[in-house]
Amino acid sequence: xxxxxxxxxxxxxxxxxxxxxxxxxxxxxxxxxxxxxxxxxxxxxxxxxxxxxxxxxxxxxxxxxxxxxxxxxxxxxxxxxxxxxxxxxxxxxxxxxxxxxxxxxxxxxxxxxxxxxxxxxxxxxxxxxxxxxxxxxxxxxxxxxxxxxxxxxxxxxxxxxxxxxxxxxxxxxxxxxxxxxxxxxxxxxxxxxxxxxxxxxxxxxxxxxxxxxxxxxxxxxxxxxxxxxxxxxxxxxxxxx
Amino acid sequence: xxxxxxxxxxxxxxxxxxxxxxxxxxxxxxxxxxxxxxxxxxxxxxxxxxxxxxxxxxxxxxxxxxxxxxxxxxxxxxxxxxxxxxxxxxxxxxxxxxxxxxxxxxxxxxxxxxxxxxxxxxxxxxxxxxxxxxxxxxxxxxxxxxxxxxxxxxxxxxxxxxxxxxxxxxxxxxxxxxxxxxxxxxxxxxxxxxxxxxxxxxxxxxxxxxxxxxxxxxxxxxxxxxxxxxxxxxxxx
Numbered sequence: 380x381x382x383x384x385x386x387x388x389x390x391x392x393x394x395x396x397x398x399x400x401x402x403x404x405x406x407x408x409x410x411x412x413x414x415x416x417x418x419x420x421x422x423x424x425x426x427x428x429x430x431x432x433x434x435x436x437x438x439x440x441x442x443x444x445x446x447x448x449x450x451x452x453x454x455x456x457x458x459x460x461x462x463x464x465x466x467x468x469x470x471x472x473x474x475x476x477x478x479x480x481x482x483x484x485x486x487x488x489x490x491x492x493x494x495x496x497x498x499x500x501x502x503x504x505x506x507x508x509x510x511x512x513x514x515x516x517x518x519x520x521x522x523x524x525x526x527x528x529x530x531x532x533x534x535x536x537x538x539x540x541x542x543x544x545x546x547x548x549x550x551x552x553x554x555x556x557x558x559x560x561x562x563x564x565x566x567x568x569x570x571x572x573x574x575x576x577x578x579x580x581x582x583x584x585x586x587x588x589x590x591x592x593x594x595x596x597x598x599x600x601x602x603x604x605x606x607x608x609x610x611x612x613x614x615x616x617x618x619x620x
Numbered sequence: 621x622x623x624x625x626x627x628x629x630x631x632x633x634x635x636x637x638x639x640x641x642x643x644x645x646x647x648x649x650x651x652x653x654x655x656x657x658x659x660x661x662x663x664x665x666x667x668x669x670x671x672x673x674x675x676x677x678x679x680x681x682x683x684x685x686x687x688x689x690x691x692x693x694x695x696x697x698x699x700x701x702x703x704x705x706x707x708x709x710x711x712x713x714x715x716x717x718x719x720x721x722x723x724x725x726x727x728x729x730x731x732x733x734x735x736x737x738x739x740x741x742x743x744x745x746x747x748x749x750x751x752x753x754x755x756x757x758x759x760x761x762x763x764x765x766x767x768x769x770x771x772x773x774x775x776x777x778x779x780x781x782x783x784x785x786x787x788x789x790x791x792x793x794x795x796x797x798x799x800x801x802x803x804x805x806x807x808x809x810x811x812x813x814x815x816x817x818x819x820x821x822x823x824x825x826x827x828x829x830x831x832x833x834x835x836x837x838x839x840x841x842x843x844x845x846x847x848x849x850x851x852x853x854x855x856x857x
Contacts (some may be wrong), residue, residue, distance in 0.1 A: 395645040397668070397742040404642045442643030450737035522740070568738075569684030596637045608635040613684075 385552040398446045403574045405443060405450070408605050410532035412436065412458070413490065414513045414557075414562040417596050417609045421498045421550040421587035422508030423541045424466040428617035430593070433496040434460040451520045455484055464613075472496035472509070490515025504544040505551070511535070526566035526600070538580070548587060554581035557601075577580050591615045600618075649745045652687040656755040658695045658708055665751070666708055668769060669742050670849040672785060676705045683738075683766050697816040702834065704823040708760065713802050715756035720749050728798040767811045770843030772851055775849040779848050781832070782821050790852035799854050803856040811842040818842070846857035 417434055436458040462476035474494040481488055496509035499560035513534045521528040538555025557580055561574040584597035594613040650668060652661030672841075673682045694707045714733065716725045725732040736835040737743065744752070753763070786793055786801020793800040818837040837845075 395648055396642045397648050398740055399672070399742075401645070402740075404640075408639050408641060411629045437637050439637035439639045441639050442641045444641075444643035446737070446740045447648075450740075570682070571680040573680065574657050596635065601836045606639075607637045 394472065395576050398413050399572075402436065402563070402572050403458060403576060404604055405441070405452075406530070406532070406572070406574065407559055407576050407578070407601075408441065409452075409517075409530065410534055410559045410561050411489075411557070411578075411601060411605055412438065412454075412607065413515055413517070414492065414511075414534045414536075416511070416536070416557075416578055416580070417595070417597050417611055418507070418551070418553040418555075418582065418584070418597060419536060419593075419597065419613075420497075420551045420584065421505040421542045422466075422549060422586065422588075422593075423470065423498050423500050423505055423575065424468060424618060428466045428615045430464045430615050432464065432611055432613040433585060436460070437608050437610075441467075450522050450524075451524045452522075453474070453484065453520070454486075457484055460585065464494075465522050466498075470472045471497045471601065472498060472507070476514075484519075486519035487516055488515065488517045497600065503543060505540075505544075505549070506513045507540040507542075507553075509540070509555075510537050522565050523567045529562075529564040531562045534558070538579070549586040549588070550584070551586070552581070552583045556580070577578060577606070640804045647743045647745060650748060652747075655758075655764065655806055656751040657761045657763045658755075659722050661710065661751065662755050664697065668807055669737055669744060669748075673738075673741070676700065682752075685731075687733075696812070699819065699836065702823075703758075704819050704834075706777075706816065706820060709762070709812045710747040711762035712756040712808055712813065712819065715752055716805070716808075720744060720752060726799055727802070728795040728800045732823065757805070757807060759805075759813050761810055767846065768839055768843040770811075770840065770845070770847035772844065772847035773847030774841070775846065778818075779833075782818065782825075783845070783849075786821075789854040790849070790856065791854035804849065804852070806850065806855040806857055807849050809846050809855075811839060811846050814842040814845050814849075831838035 384412045403528030438454050438456050438458060442453065452462060462474060464472060464474035466472050476492045478488060478490050490513060492513035493510065494509055494511040496507050498505065498513065500508040511545045516529060516531040518527050518529050520526065521530055528542050534557055535556040536574040538553050540551050540553035542549050556577060560575040561569070564571055580600065582597055582599040584595060586593055586595045591614055593613045593615070597609045599609055600606045648668065649664040654660060656662050667793050668823040672679060673686060674690045674692040675682065676689065678686060678688065689704060692708050695709055697707045697710055698705050711782055714724060717726045719733055721735065723732060723734050759855045787804055789802045792803035815837045822832060822834050
């Protein structure tokens with residue numbers, strides 16, 4: 380096919396990628412990893428409960444090469460996040476996480492994340508629809524170890540979940556769509572990168588309850604660029620049923 | 621409880637975390653068949669790998685310290701008001717000086733240029749570099765059209781007014797170890813290059829001598845100057 384194209388015109392664009400595409404992809408991955416994404420099992424409650432959740436993200440290896448340059452980005456191998464959810468007996472769920480400015484490994488990050496969902500039982504199936512939004516920024520050595528760059532992101536997501544109990548194990552799956560809007564200011568050269576993109580995401584998970592505790596394992600994936608594992612442990616506050 | 625623990629362990633065993641960043645992907649390539657000209661591949665190549673930064677006015681992707689008068693999304697050096705905006709017809713000598721392989725500080729009164737593209741830009745493939753070097757060697761032509769024939773007698777006046785001070789008899793002049801005027805390669809003399817340098821040079825002189833003004837040179841005068849230059853005694857081969 381390329382040979383035929385060569386016969387027709389003098390110049391043919393082929394091959395793989397540009398630095399803009401590489402930069403956009405890297406920003407998308409970081410935006411997603413920094414998000415409030417775990418769906419967790421769409422459990423239904425019969426009285427109001429508040430849940431404190433600690434998520435652990437094993438960070439995947441990130442090939443941070445752009446053009447001929449290896450970006451300095453060096454995230455920690457495990458990232459913990461603390462968030463809260465409130466469950467209402469009518470099926471509503473609200474959640475949020477907020478970090479006013481935390482320092483880790485010479486990076487400074489702040490973010491806010493919100494989610495709103497509705498859950499319902501259909502016979503033996505649990506279901507959920509959820510909208511989420513997150514907005515954050517990170518300052519630190521992203522492109523060069525000697526300079527502090529600024530990365531900003533916004534994510535808006537909408538997903539549905541379906542779950543089923545197998546014994547005590549609540550197994551679930553989910554699919555959704557995420558819109559990402561991100562920007563990177565590179566201190567070294569004064570370059571400003573920005574872009575918006577969208578991706579399907581989905582995953583499978585299992586939640587194991589133990590008294591007021593919930594232990595959750597979730598395999599999360601976007602359609603093209605990321606597979607990530609999320610481990611969560613949560614504790615429910617509220618009166619015992 | 622044991623079964624649940626086993627279920628979790630099984631989940632962990634099959635779960636994975638990985639990314640596809642495009643970091644291992646080779647750069648996109650503009651394949652050029654035949655003689656490279658601006659209209660045959662070089663223009664597309666320059667737009668793809670240079671023009672996102674080298675654009676007038678500068679883009680968000682342009683580094684803070686970038687030259688502000690170079691636009692590689694166009695071929696001709698042009699006037700924008702009273703500012704001369706250099707086009708792709710002006711970069712042949714920079715390629716000759718090796719800017720695709722290393723930084724260049726060969727030109728007097730000119731910013732030191734880093735190797736292009738910058739490290740984080742989309743790299744040039746070897747075939748693309750070869751095409752740009754070949755294009756530079758023949759005067760960075762726009763297309764394969766033949767230059768109009770000029771009269772060298774008519775070209776002498778403009779040459780001695782504007783060009784000889786820097787280029788002398790074709791061998792160039794130096795300020796220390798830098799070019800005050802670069803040597804002229806015989807094969808690189810084109811009317812397009814003459815017109816490009818003319819506009820750039822006139823813009824540096826205020827007021828313009830001998831009644832010349834900051835206007836693009838017409839094709840015939842450019843052809844006359846070219847004809848005269850081809851007779852210079854110390855051209856670089």
